Amino acid sequence: MPADFDRLPDRRDFPGEKWGRYAGRDVLPLWVADMDFPAPPPVLEALAARISHGVFGYTHPWPSLVDAVVQSIARNHDWMVTPEWLVWLPGVVSGLNLACRAVGTEGDAVFTATPIYPPFLAAPGNSGRRLAQAPLTLADGRWLWDRAATEAAIVPGVRLFMLCNPHNPVGRVFDEDELRWIAGLAARHDLIICSDEIHCGLVLDPDKRHRPIATLDADTARRTITLIAPSKTWNIPALYCAIAIIPDAALRASFRRAMRGIVPDINVLGFVAAEAAYRDGEPWRRALIDYLRGNRDRVSAAVAAMPGLSMVAPEATYLAWIDCRAAGLEDPAAFFETAGVGLSDGRAFSQPGFVRLNFGCARATLDEALARMARALDTR
DSSP states (O other): OOOOTTSOOOOTTSTTSTGGGGTTSOOEEOOSSOOSSOOOHHHHHHHHHHHHHOOOOOOOOOHHHHHHHHHHHHHHHOOOOOGGGEEEESOHHHHHHHHHHHSSOTTOEEEEEESOOHHHHHHHHHTTOEEEEEEOEEETTEEEOOHHHHHHHOOTTEEEEEEESSOTTTOOOOOHHHHHHHHHHHHHHTOEEEEEOTTTTOBOOTTOOOOOGGGSOHHHHHTEEEEEOSTTTTTOGGGOOEEEEOOOHHHHHHHHHHHTTTSOOOOHHHHHHHHHHHHHOHHHHHHHHHHHHHHHHHHHHHHHTSTTOEEOOOSBSSEEEEEOGGGTOSSHHHHHHHTTEEOEEGGGGTOTTEEEEEOOSOHHHHHHHHHHHHHHHHHO
8 A cells, every 4th residue: 555644543642752841832843853743654554563572672773674775775775784784773963972972082172063963062062072163155056164173173182073874953965075075084183983974874865866975985984973763763752773884893882882881772662663664665765765856845935935944955864954144033933833833943953043943744734834924934
């Protein structure tokens, strides 16, 4: 049966989730990065079968799970990883924090470019590292690296380069020239790269393809920690299963040492869902991409018609990064929440004046949210 992304379960009665944030209020939640769609049928069937067994003992990754991951990466990204490179984690955020702990020592610095997913900004300080940063730049309708500013930010003491590709929140799929420039920068300054590639399965533009930075060459692979998870692509974030791919044995050992005593084993249902998603979730993913592409185009057209708002259509993810600075809004996120639309505040991403809109929802919900935003701007 074809996926029906317009008919969704009601999420309002589940406390602590995306819709629960606005319980009792007429606010449409387009904020946190999970989608409103049920998980793919193969995932639900695999979970039901495991639950029916009735026993949930301690477990570790099993051969068919590992094979599903390895084959999916090879099929979608032309990257042949070996099982020993895989380090299993409860989430990519854990991986970001572990990378900071595993590279360098307290007092060293970690670089990232802004705007950026908020855990990138917090992770260095969690392990006694300093944050070094430079802004991405918006030029000719495209978010780009400010190469001079980035070079200037890589001062002595920077040991780790934290990359997000595809990028959250601006939605870029960085091209080979950009990736080779980053890899060259890392080589010249002897940096480790931690690359969050959690959105690698959500490339929307047909002419774009995600390339893991670790696939550029052997030296880049040696210095890279790649973080992936099935959580965003197949909408199973709360099952908590992610993977760090670390080809270099010494770096992998350092990463594992940083895990000792503080990182729990993976939920068995997370393992089950990951195997089903990577092995059998491709048809659903392709249908999802088509639907999200249509939603993205709706958001782009609607925002272009709103006074004072603008955006660059994301090449990947289900997230729109909307510039509200010309609208004269003191607090854009609060303004739209009052109008009945819950969005993520750009200040948390180190870019005030922006909001992030999650269009991973039914079109009826999206259209109503966009209409509320337009009315609020027209009637203020």
